[in-house]
Amino acid sequence: MRPMEFRLYSWLIKRSQEARFNLASSGLTEPDLPKMGIDTSYEHFASIHVNHEQMMKEPIAELYGVDTENIVLTSGASEAIFITFAAFGGGKTALVPLPNYEPIFVVPRSLGMRVGHSLGAPPRPDLMYALTDPNNPTGLCLDGDEEEMLIEAAGKGATVFVNETYKEFTFQRRPRSLFQKDENLIVCSSMTKFFGLGWLRIGWLIADRKKAGKMTQVMRLLSGHNSEYSLYIARQVLAKRGEFVKRARETYVDNLALVKQFAKMADGVRVKLPDAAPFCLVQYKGRESSIRLASELLRRKGVLVSPGDYFGAPRSFRMCFTLDGPLLARGLGQVSDFMAK
Numbered sequence: 001m002r003p004m005e006f007r008l009y010s011w012l013i014k015r016s017q018e019a020r021f022n023l024a025s026s027g028l029t030e031p032d033l034p035k036m037g038i039d040t041s042y043e044h045f046a047s048i049h050v051n052h053e054q055m056m057k058e059p060i061a062e063l064y065g066v067d068t069e070n071i072v073l074t075s076g077a078s079e080a081i082f083i084t085f086a087a088f089g090g091g092k093t094a095l096v097p098l099p100n101y102e103p104i105f106v107v108p109r110s111l112g113m114r115v116g117h118s119l120g121a122p123p124r125p126d127l128m129y130a131l132t133d134p135n136n137p138t139g140l141c142l143d144g145d146e147e148e149m150l151i152e153a154a155g156k157g158a159t160v161f162v163n164e165t166y167k168e169f170t171f172q173r174r175p176r177s178l179f180q181k182d183e184n185l186i187v188c189s190s191m192t193k194f195f196g197l198g199w200l201r202i203g204w205l206i207a208d209r210k211k212a213g214k215m216t217q218v219m220r221l222l223s224g225h226n227s228e229y230s231l232y233i234a235r236q237v238l239a240k241r242g243e244f245v246k247r248a249r250e251t252y253v254d255n256l257a258l259v260k261q262f263a264k265m266a267d268g269v270r271v272k273l274p275d276a277a278p279f280c281l282v283q284y285k286g287r288e289s290s291i292r293l294a295s296e297l298l299r300r301k302g303v304l305v306s307p308g309d310y311f312g313a314p315r316s317f318r319m320c321f322t323l324d325g326p327l328l329a330r331g332l333g334q335v336s337d338f339m340a341k
């Protein structure tokens, strides 16, 4: 393996302390768990002796309408991405449409796979399609034809991996997944974004039993298993999912309204609103590199955004709207000011 740098991560981690307005964080803020009725007592956790892994798989299986054998628990969607390529990528070419979340094309490259960005070639067993739905950084969802194309590719023996980390922002009564339409696919999700629980590092993969078994073996060689304390908390959160959906909806609806207002008023930019994600891609005129522009935006206005170049989207930046409303409104005002000059 020749690990390549996750450039967006390096770029953001160096700068997040400087930001007065963090419009780069794609996960909702951490909820006040005790206020939401979640028991966070470590002593209580330590006094009960149960199989936390199995107890976490059960509510996930029920929510998605699958069996627990279809589920592999992972350390966030980050580990899910790595496991999927490690388990199924050997000797294959990864097809990752751009723009996309950097690890989805950097992990396969790091593992020695070839990576292409066009999905136009006829599906073959040596191809591995990998993408995000909703897309990171645009927040747009696959349309029916694109879903059909992926299902057909999987039917012809290609490996198809759909990262559904933001899918809960479609606000369905139960989580939707492309796996529910075709069990040949591999999908993943995470509690980092919609539930605001990034510190817990809880994610999962869903696949047919055979693929899930193989990915479990990779996971046992990698992290071994999740933090059981995290699982203890995450399981309680899923049991109260309705309240977390309500919290997410309130933030999302209010913040999206602010972004719509920004999109209408801001000069010199084109904002494509998302279908379902707490961010959007902002395109600007001119040839300045997005890394330079984002650095200047931070230096002059204290606003942190994610340069589009790291997603394969030059002359744009990803702007997240996960901050509390008043702070977000001020941050958007600073972006407007900056772009107007």
Ligand SMILES: Cc1ncc(COP(=O)(O)O)c(C=O)c1O
Binding pocket: 026, 075, 076, 077, 078, 079, 101, 132, 136, 163, 165, 189, 190, 191, 192, 198, 202, 203
């Ligand atoms: C599409 C996508 N996958 C995975 C991750 C990583 O998530 P996690 O914290 O669950 O590892 C992110 C975070 O930005 C993401 O946007």
